[in-house]
Amino acid sequence: MNILVTLPMAEAQRIELEQMDPGASYHYTKYKSVTRELVQEANIIIGNVPPEFIEGSANLEWLQLNSAGTDGYCNPGVLAEGTILTNASGAYGLSIGEFMVGLTFALKKNTALYVRNQINHRWHYESGVSTIMGSTVLVIGLGDIGMEYAKRMKALGSHVIGVKRRKSEKPEYVDELYYEEDVDRLLGRADIVALSMPAYDKTMGFMSEERFKKMKSSAIILNVGRGSLIDTEVLYRALKEKWIAGAGLDVITPEPFPKDHPLWDLDNLILTPHVSGGYSIPETLERIVGIALENRRRFAVGEPLKNRIDFETGYRL
Ligand SMILES: NC(=O)C1=CN([C@@H]2O[C@H](COP(=O)(O)OP(=O)(O)OC[C@H]3O[C@@H](n4cnc5c(N)ncnc54)[C@H](O)[C@@H]3O)[C@@H](O)[C@H]2O)C=CC1
Numbered sequence: 660m661n662i663l664v665t666l667p668m669a670e671a672q673r674i675e676l677e678q679m680d681p682g683a684s685y686h687y688t689k690y691k692s693v694t695r696e697l698v699q700e701a702n703i704i705i706g707n708v709p710p711e712f713i714e715g716s717a718n719l720e721w722l723q724l725n726s727a728g729t730d731g732y733c734n735p736g737v738l739a740e741g742t743i744l745t746n747a748s749g750a751y752g753l754s755i756g757e758f759m760v761g762l763t764f765a766l767k768k769n770t771a772l773y774v775r776n777q778i779n780h781r782w783h784y785e786s787g788v789s790t791i792m793g794s795t796v797l798v799i800g801l802g803d804i805g806m807e808y809a810k811r812m813k814a815l816g817s818h819v820i821g822v823k824r825r826k827s828e829k830p831e832y833v834d835e836l837y838y839e840e841d842v843d844r845l846l847g848r849a850d851i852v853a854l855s856m857p858a859y860d861k862t863m864g865f866m867s868e869e870r871f872k873k874m875k876s877s878a879i880i881l882n883v884g885r886g887s888l889i890d891t892e893v894l895y896r897a898l899k900e901k902w903i904a905g906a907g908l909d910v911i912t913p914e915p916f917p918k919d920h921p922l923w924d925l926d927n928l929i930l931t932p933h934v935s936g937g938y939s940i941p942e943t944l945e946r947i948v949g950i951a952l953e954n955r956r957r958f959a960v961g962e963p964l965k966n967r968i969d970f971e972t973g974y975r976l
């Protein structure tokens with residue numbers, strides 16, 4: 660059994676991993692140093708590897724991603740039929756939920772704008788400040804990340820509307836729960852729209868021009884899911900022409916974002932370089948490794964794995 664590990668693990672965690680199958684061969688490397696040969700030899704991979712290196716593998720039984728996002732791995736021909744794909748959803752909600760609250764305040768209280776003014780030594784009162792308490796928050800993608808944001812916004816006194824793909828009971832921290840087919844009639848009610856759902860064929864360009872135009876002109880949008888959820892050129896017009904009041908994006912298409920794009924210069928945009936949940940955050944990394952080790956234990960004893968993804972559709976099983 661060849662096990663390739665690209666997820667950074669402390670010594671004690673490596674020992675725990677290896678004790679589950681002392682007879683296996685373990686290869687630890689960084690994502691950037693992975694080779695096609697290493698991927699093709701592996702029976703189990705723990706951590707992300709370039710999806711194109713997986714194509715044609717005859718050995719891979721299980722891929723445990725360190726990311727929650729599965730884009731690239733669900734493309735046709737990447738994983739062979741019967742391969743198990745699991746992700747690290749559940750690890751990121753804490754760090755990203757907090758980050759989103761930060762973006763919300765920076766936009767709703769104009770603090771990001773004041774920082775820009777400070778850099779330019781500009782003493783100027785900005786209009787458009789509103790309270791978080793009493794605002795309506797629409798969380799599209801009420802999974803691990805969306806739920807952590809929703810809980811915090813509820814605690815701050817917002818009216819929280821959650822949107823999911825699959826029917827379930829309404830959790831106590833949301834005031835209203837709906838499903839993907841309801842989005843169009845909900846957008847106009849929200850002061851804050853938060854996108855925290857996965858990227859797959861169906862969610863590509865989710866925020867179209869038509870949908871932006873359904874939002875209030877005083878509303879803001881946050882995106883921590885993937886850049887492909889929003890059409891970047893439409894977003895530029897939405898912000899420039901003030902169809903909406905502002906945007907806070909931790910993800911954008913393309914990444915890295917071209918230096919000369921006019922979006923950078925908009926006052927009503929906060930753009931961060933996909934940092935809200937990275938595994939340089941110790942609490943997040945600890946959770947990712949915890950999920951991987953628990954799944955390795957389950958795999959070893961033949962129990963169903965957590966976070967299985969149907970790579971034909973990109974949906975969580
Ligand atoms: N910015 C960053 O650093 C990170 C970004 N992400 C992104 O966030 C996404 C979500 O991560 P988790 O919360 O861990 O996943 P999750 O699987 O726990 O939650 C996803 C939620 O989206 C909902 N959903 C799926 N399709 C939908 C649709 N068409 N309309 C409305 N809701 C829909 C699902 O029902 C589920 O509630 C990931 O797929 C990834 O793309 C994840 C981690 C870090």
Ligand SMILES: O=C(O)C(=O)CO
Binds near residue numbers: 726728729751933937
């Ligand atoms: O887990 C993910 O999907 C990420 O984007 C990590 O930054």
